[in-house]
Amino acid sequence: xxxxxxxxxxxxxxxxxxxxxxxxxxxxxxxxxxxxxxxxxxxxxxxxxxxxxxxxxxxxxxxxxxxxxxxxxxxxxxxxxxxxxx
Amino acid sequence: xxxxxxxxxxxxxxxxxxxxxxxxxxxxxxxxxxxxxxxxxxxxxxxxxxxxxxxxxxxxxxxxxxxxxxxxxxxxxxxxxxxxxxxxxxxxxxxxxxxxxxxxxxxxxxxxxxxxxxxxxxxxxxxxxxxxxxxxxxxxxxxxxxxxxxxxxxxxxxxxxxxxxxxxxxxxxxxxxxxxxxxxxxxxxxxxxxxxxxxxxxxxxxxxxxxxxxxxxxxxxxxxxxxxxxxxxxxxxxxxxxxxxxxxxxxxxxxxxxxxxxxxxxxxxxxxxxxxxxxxxxxxxxxxxxxxxxxxxxxxxxxxxxxxxxxxxxxxxxxxxxxxxxxxxxxxxxxxxxxxxxxxxxxxxxxxxxxxxxxxxxxxxxxxxxxxxxxxxxxxxxxxxxxxxxxx
Numbered sequence: 001x002x003x004x005x006x007x008x009x010x011x012x013x014x015x016x017x018x019x020x021x022x023x024x025x026x027x028x029x030x031x032x033x034x035x036x037x038x039x040x041x042x043x044x045x046x047x048x049x050x051x052x053x054x055x056x057x058x059x060x061x062x063x064x065x066x067x068x069x070x071x072x073x074x075x076x077x078x079x080x081x082x083x084x085x086x
Numbered sequence: 087x088x089x090x091x092x093x094x095x096x097x098x099x100x101x102x103x104x105x106x107x108x109x110x111x112x113x114x115x116x117x118x119x120x121x122x123x124x125x126x127x128x129x130x131x132x133x134x135x136x137x138x139x140x141x142x143x144x145x146x147x148x149x150x151x152x153x154x155x156x157x158x159x160x161x162x163x164x165x166x167x168x169x170x171x172x173x174x175x176x177x178x179x180x181x182x183x184x185x186x187x188x189x190x191x192x193x194x195x196x197x198x199x200x201x202x203x204x205x206x207x208x209x210x211x212x213x214x215x216x217x218x219x220x221x222x223x224x225x226x227x228x229x230x231x232x233x234x235x236x237x238x239x240x241x242x243x244x245x246x247x248x249x250x251x252x253x254x255x256x257x258x259x260x261x262x263x264x265x266x267x268x269x270x271x272x273x274x275x276x277x278x279x280x281x282x283x284x285x286x287x288x289x290x291x292x293x294x295x296x297x298x299x300x301x302x303x304x305x306x307x308x309x310x311x312x313x314x315x316x317x318x319x320x321x322x323x324x325x326x327x328x329x330x331x332x333x334x335x336x337x338x339x340x341x342x343x344x345x346x347x348x349x350x351x352x353x354x355x356x357x358x359x360x361x362x363x364x365x366x367x368x369x370x371x372x373x374x375x376x377x378x379x380x381x382x383x384x385x386x387x388x389x390x391x392x393x394x395x396x397x398x399x400x401x402x403x404x405x406x407x408x409x410x411x412x413x414x415x416x417x418x419x420x421x422x423x424x425x426x427x428x429x430x431x432x433x434x435x436x437x438x439x440x441x442x443x444x445x446x447x448x449x450x451x452x453x454x455x456x457x458x459x460x461x462x463x464x465x466x467x468x469x470x471x472x473x474x475x476x477x478x
Contacts, residue, residue, distance in 0.1 A: 011374065012355070013355060013371065013374065013380040013381070013393060014355040014356070014393065014394075015354075015355070015393055015394050015395050015396055015439070015442060015451065016439070016441040016442060016444070016447065018379075018380050018393060018396060019396070019447055019448060019449055019451070020446075020447065020448070022374075022380075023374065023375045023380070025374065026373075026374040026375050043370075043371055044371040044373070044374045044380070044381065044383075045355075045369075045371060046354075046355035046356075046358040046359060046369055046371060046383050046391060046393070047354075047355025047356050047358070047359055049355075049356060049359060051439070051441030051444075052439060052440065052441055058446070059441065
């Protein structure tokens with residue numbers, strides 16, 4: 001099923017996430033398969049505030065829709081998206 | 087007298103060496119005392135030119151600056167220096183002449199001049215004349231000081247120069263008696279009429295440039311120096327970095343931040359979120375990375391939003407290295423705002439983010455408080471800014 005609303009992907013650019021590798025997620029935009037590009041909206045966020053409450057999860061954090069993923073990499077974000085778009 | 091109004095004493099100087107010399111024979115020195123809302127500036131002209139004059143002028147100006155700061159009574163300090171300066175054994179004339187201005191932000195200025203051309207006081211772009219009190223040296227009959235106590239208003243300027251300015255062109259075919267004070271006044275008044283917001287630095291540069299054009303072949307026959315002081319509206323900047331210790335007071339501090347006059351900067355993602363939440367405004371971030379730092383973000387009513395400790399640390403680096411061109415990253419933009427401001431207030435939130443001390447982090451993050459303190463030292467000592475730290 002195709003949703004009209006774009007899925008919001010927010011990459012945390014807080015200090016902890018940045019040093020833990022959020023800067024590498026910049027490549028996400030170019031690595032997203034063409035068929036998904038119109039369905040998502042990617043942007044950075046000053047801080048998602050997750051490092052202080054995420055429990056066992058680790059920075060960098062990315063929010064996909066309402067879901068938070070920790071230790072995010074381009075691959076883990078794409079994997080999550082494939083779950084959503086399957 | 088200026089009351090209940092914020093004022094900043096700006097200073098701008100320009101100098102030209104005597105043709106053929108490799109050192110300035112005039113010396114300009116100034117020091118700011120932020121806690122006393124005071125600035126002391128000295129212009130000294132050493133006898134002769136080149137290295138010898140430079141040493142004499144430097145010594146005179148440095149002594150005056152130190153004495154004036156230590157002694158509340160400027161006239162006594164200047165008198166001490168006037169009596170202490172030796173006489174050249176060859177020419178039997180004074181070693182150096184000087185002008186010293188002790189300025190307070192309430193507009194009170196004490197001026198003492200010995201030997202230098204009389205200063206210009208510019209009010210609404212026009213020169214205002216002042217009566218002086220003369221104090222003769224007890225030791226040297228040919229020396230006397232002119233002393234003045236002025237009460238300036240906001241936007242008033244004071245212009246000091248060495249005799250290289252007023253005597254420029256002397257003996258030439260066009261200016262037999264030199265440019266003289268009258269010529270200088272005409273020039274300064276017409277420049278301020280066409281550009282009332284002319285900066286101190288620019289005005290000083292233009293006076294020196296104009297004096298040089300009066301000289302035959304544009305070759306300075308004497309050292310030419312100009313120093314301009316301007317009592318103007320301060321340019322303020324407030325930097326909000328770190329969330330307040332007591333989150334119940336977030337709204338109060340955000341209100342304080344937004345009411346602050348001047349430019350506004352937020353350094354820190356969590357801090358930006360606190361401000362956005364309290365004001366119900368949206369933060370927009372387009373790019374991820376700019377240079378080696380997270381890119382800046384935007385919010386209505388705030389001039390710059392950056393990440394916290396990494397950007398602040400980088401900004402300290404830029405302030406230390408003082409690059410000719412600031413890099414186009416968030417720290418470079420922050421330093422640019424610092425350099426354009428006279429008064430900088432830091433609102434430093436005391437809440438510590440435990441995640442910054444996670445041993446898994448690939449680098450050690452410094453405490454925000456320590457970075458800001460280093461920044462404060464650099465801004466006050468190296469860049470002569472007025473800095474206020476508020477830990478909240």
